[in-house]
Amino acid sequence: MPYLNVDDRYPEHPKIDALTDGAFRLHVALMAYCARERSDALVPRRKIPRLTPNYRPAHLTELLEAGAVHQDGCGTPECPSGKPGHLVVHDYLQWNKSRQWWDDKREADAKRLAKWREEQARKQADERKE
Numbered sequence: 001m002p003y004l005n006v007d008d009r010y011p012e013h014p015k016i017d018a019l020t021d022g023a024f025r026l027h028v029a030l031m032a033y034c035a036r037e038r039s040d041a042l043v044p045r046r047k048i049p050r051l052t053p054n055y056r057p058a059h060l061t062e063l064l065e066a067g068a069v070h071q072d073g074c075g076t077p078e079c080p081s082g083k084p085g086h087l088v089v090h091d092y093l094q095w096n097k098s099r100q101w102w103d104d105k106r107e108a109d110a111k112r113l114a115k116w117r118e119e120q121a122r123k124q125a126d127e128r129k130e
Contacts, residue, residue: 023062041092
């Protein structure tokens with residue numbers, strides 16, 4: 001299951017430290033959304049007002065002005081290009097795994113589990129023969 005990586009100095013980062021409580025909460029909610037949905041830092045604009053209970057457009061404006069969120073990516077590998085109707089959480093992929101990484105992990109885990117189950121079934125069958 002995906003999880004969110006957050007640096008323990010995150011609250012003191014210059015882009016984050018100056019945010020109001022509401023903008024800070026929205027930023028955390030945006031990152032959690034990206035992790036949960038494995039969205040590679042993209043968040044649909046229509047979803048944003050429902051991510052926090054006391055959302056105000058001013059919170060999103062703060063995040064945009066601070067550079068914590070972009071209309072489109074900022075051009076770094078950790079900040080992908082945006083797409084219409086979405087915002088990009090700045091540098092999300094610097095600290096968190098991509099959708100592809102999670103898909104590959106899930107596939108590898110399924111193969112490993114299938115192999116283990118096969119080995120266990122073979123062992124049980126061998127024990128019955130003895």
